[in-house]
Amino acid sequence: MKNKINTIYKDAERFAEITKRAIISGNIKRAKKCLSIAEQLLETGSNETKSVISNVYVFSVSTFMELRHCNISNLFPTGLKTEYIKQINATSV
Template sequence: MRNHVKSASAKAVQFAEITKNLIRKGNIPRAKRCLGIAEQLLANGNAETKNLIANIYVFSVSTFMELHKCSIADLFPQSLRKEYIAQVNASGI
């Protein structure tokens, strides 16, 4: 059996998928817990971790929430919401 080591970006994708699945299933308390963990990683992680959370996690989860008409303002902690707003402003939408 091979030892499968996931890259940091693959882990960020997987974390975003877990969060989206929790939202899909209506398990908002657990989804909020995931968002809180992402908030901590964004605040306290190294440069690579912060970059992965901002560019993979926030983008993936916020896009999913927009497509499914979920209120980002109600779920995203402050720093994640700021990152989301920065991404929207940078895109020129």
């Protein structure tokens, strides 16, 4: 079971890297496609999948976009944007 969990996290990390590479290369169409897939996983996936998308994928991509001063509002679908806002609010004191 532990291997399965590690694989899910690694898959989410790889998926985030693919999304970030698309953004870096200016392939916004591909980046939006990746974000759309992540949104679908967030909506229809198991609780474990939803947690991984939220905690690994959204965190990784949103941090990357903030560091590069990208406008998250234009790219993130509604569900991912909601998860992003939850993360920001959770870290604010």
